[in-house]
Amino acid sequence: MLMKLKRLLIGRPLKTNESSNQKLNKFKALAVLSSDALSSVAYGPEQILIVLMAAGSSALWFSLPISLGVLILLIALVLSYRQIIFAYPQGGGAYMVAKENLGTNFGLTAGGALLVDYILTVAVSISAGTDAITSAFPSLHEHSVTVAVVIVVIITILNLRGLTDSATLLSYPVYFFVLMMLIIIGGGFFAAFTGHTAPIHQHAAVGTPVMGVSLFFLLRAFSSGCSALTGVEAISNAIPSFKDPAPKNAARTLLMMGGILAALLAGIVYLAYWFGVHPTSDQTVLSQLSSNLFGRTFFYYIIQASTALILILAANTGYSAFPLLAFNLAKDKYMPRPFKVKGDRLGFSNGILTLGALSILLIIIFEGRTENLIPLYAVGVFIPFSLSQTGMIVHWIKKRPKGWQGKLMINLLGALICYLILVIFFLTKFPQIWPVLIFVPIVVTIFHKIHEHYMLVAQQLRVDFSDPVPTIHVSDNIIVVPVAGITKVVEQSLTYAKSLSGNVVAVFVGDSPEAITKMNQEWNEWDPGVRLVALHSPYRSIVSPLDKFISTVKYKADMRGATVTVVFPQFYTKKWWQSLLHNQSGVLIKASLIRHKDVVIATVPYHFKK
Known part of the structure; x- marks a missing residue:
């Protein structure tokens, strides 16, 4: 029943060689990976006006030069991340750049800040979209948390179905929102130049002197407007999701996203100034304009409706980038190994599920009111922005390829602006963003603890090929030993199996011909005196191929009156929490084999000392 429900919600499992069908073209990737950045048009200009309004309506003309500064930073970031895409085509974005050029701790700081930021992306976006829904339907207001949780569950399931399915569905509302914004901008410019529509309030002329406006005040408004730049880095984190040539397609998608965001942001800010829009608590800037x-x-x-929908779908940027960043961290042994595993639909389902669960937890804790998290959300973006810019500066100085001076200046300008914004954030909004000084070191410490555990595990499991494999007395029973690699645990299990019978066979399940070839080569080099049978699993399942193999062995053993024993290599960690960092495939295999009659299941434990 559960399996049927899973197939209904997620779809049929895909073979490993079908992964190319799950790659995104430029137009689908633009919808999936740019929804967060494009949705900021709905609140970025308003954040500038809210700060300026404190000095009076005559100060609103400063929104024009401030938005110009935001656009300059946007151009610097787009050009910088375009360079990152070609320099680091394997993905990872700020994490990879900072780790390779500034050191491990800086890389982990960037990676940890981005992971937390993607969780905030989902929580903030869904909460903002829920507010729009409950505003239209006031009767749902008291159920806002439930509505938000249901939306998170729906988006999570949609992403579990795979990139292609989610991109196809989500591309329509994203492009529909862009179309609506272009209609507003086009209609606004027509009305402004023809005088067809009267302004809401008379705007002050550009250059009008305003009392009380200082450089610090303008920088504060500029930093608030930079909230419109969240999500710019997502494309550089998700390069492996693009169709080949992936870097080239990712770079073009980034340029398209930057161009659309710049046009929409500039148009909305100018029209808000021209029509004298004043920010209010009961109506957004876009609502007043339209x-x-x-x-x-x-x-x-x-x-x-299109605005509410894009705010909700902005969460999908997190779903696209979080699993891939978690994969890169797990590949470097800084996050649990299960984040490297692909699910039935070839997506990193553990990352998707983790992001959904943590986002729901955040929504419940803050009761769907995440306004106070927005400054933390913004500063969480500019930490990796700053580190990636700095990392690329070091990269160009070290590598010095052709034309590196111009590329260096782009990153230098971007770094100076990003660090300036971080300083302004800490000076003006410290009461709201101080938790970043606590959670980032905690996350980095957790990364190091995980990495330390994996290093100790590798040290204890490493097999010395020069040591002879012990030989012992044998019998005629058939012993099957499932193996995942050549480790101390496997060596111990094979020694035990050969003490029971002279008919021992090791079974390896590989998800690709390359993995099987590599295992066969290493096994022949090790030569433990046991035959290895390698099984190909196109659907990446270990349980099903092994179960079928043992059924075949059992059938032949019954004809001879022999007994089949399955010996499981199993290691046990020293501390309970360390077991959560490893795949528990042995438990699933044992559960499957229990239904076989007269198959003996034995576990050979290996206890870690560190």
């Missing part, structure tokens, strides 16, 4: 241009017509509600 109602002034089109009235409270059906078209106005379509625009509002």
